Amino acid sequence: MSHSPFFSRLASLTRKETRQLIRDKSNLAVGLLLPIVLILLFGYGLSFDLTNARVAVVQEQHTAQSHQVITALQGSRYLSVQQYPTLAAAQDALRRAQTDAILRIPSDFAQRHAAGDGKLQLLVNGASTSVASAALGYVSGALATQAAIVADRGGGSATMGTVTIEQRMWFNESGNSTWFIVPGLVVLILTLIGAFLTGLLIARERERGTLEALFVTPVRPLELVLAKLAPYMVLGAVDLVVCLLAAHFLFEVPIRGSLSAIIISSLLYLLVSLGLGLTISGFAPSQFLASQIALIASFMPAMMLSGFVFDIRNLPVAIQVISQILPATHFMSLIKTLFLGGDDWPLFLKECGILALYALVLINASRISLRKRLR
CATH class of the missing domain: 1.10.357 (Tetracycline Repressor; domain 2)
Structure with a gap:
């Protein structure tokens, strides 16, 4: 009570x-x-996702190998490919925030690729670190996928050996x-x-x-x-x-x-x-x-x-x-x-x-x- x-x-x-x-x-x-x-x-x-990263591509010489690179980028649903005639034009677009990254394909890319030493230059807008890291990952992933496809069609890759990486993201599978x-x-x-x-x-x-x-x-x-x-x-x-x-x-x-x-x-x-x-x-x-x-x-x-x-x-x-x-x-x-x-x-x-x-x-x-x- x-x-x-x-x-x-x-x-x-x-x-x-x-x-x-x-x-x-x-x-x-x-x-x-x-x-x-x-x-x-x-x-x-x-x-925090970047679903349409704009990549400006500059081909200094049009070759079959450079077209393979562009095809690899266009095959990614996360990338939007923009082609520019010169590096200066692409850099101007980057300064104006009209693109997120520049992929430069040098004129000797085909010869160096055939020798197993192909190199590409990627310039990323670092004003936003999240966009920059995402764009870098998307471009690298698209090129790696294309390289794996070409190597598979050619019967293997001497440069990469037999090691493959299977990735899986825990707790957030969709990313x-x-x-x-x-x-x-x-x-x-x-x-x-x-x-x-x-x-x-x-x-x-x-x-x-x-x-x-x-x-x-x-x-x-x-x-x-x-x-x-x-x-x-x-x-x-x-x-x-x-x-x-x-x-x-x-x-x-x-x-x-x-x-x-x-x-x-x-x-x-x-x-x-x-x-x-x-x-x-x-x-x-x-x-x-x-x-x-x-x-x-x-x-x-x-x-x-x-x-x-x-x-x-x-x-x-x-x-x-x-x-x-x-x-x-x-x-x-x-x-x-x-x-x-x-x-x-x-x-x-x-x-x-x-x-x-x-x-x-x-x-x-x-x-x-x-x-x-x-x-």
């Missing part, structure tokens, strides 16, 4: 917060429509960057919904003066915190379902891990994000300041430092240490493993344990932020 007043007050507060959320059309729209916009925008608009991006979108959306929306709750009530109405009631800070978290947990769960459906049906991203593990870890991270937003809202004196802090402290780090865009191992050591402090980094690693690699229970237990610790700390911090106001 000693706990009945607690649950009674909690139920009443939860009903109040749910009605407020339903009546607040702007928050409801952000919570339901913004995730859909982000999924479509990032899923279809953001890609599609969408498979890499979409699981990370779950992290960004739950971060945005959790921290940004709840980051305004207490600050808004403080500005409107409705928070003072609770001062004369027996409501305790923990009850208020839990009541404010509950409806947004439901809203975040709906967004999670939308993300999973979009990943499976729209982008055909494989979900190799246990669905229950994905849901449990996602809801745990959502609780962390909600706790962070509520803590910010409890200490911030205004809605504007709360929204700015929530954006800077949650969404931006989750996007830039969690491994969503950049591999953390390529960052400076100091930034790597900072990234490990972010809850998003731990969830990003876990969700991508569950989507593409399958169940890794030691990693699941480790990262979920870290997230649970963050949730306890942040919920307690949000309770402390209200303790002096509600007694």
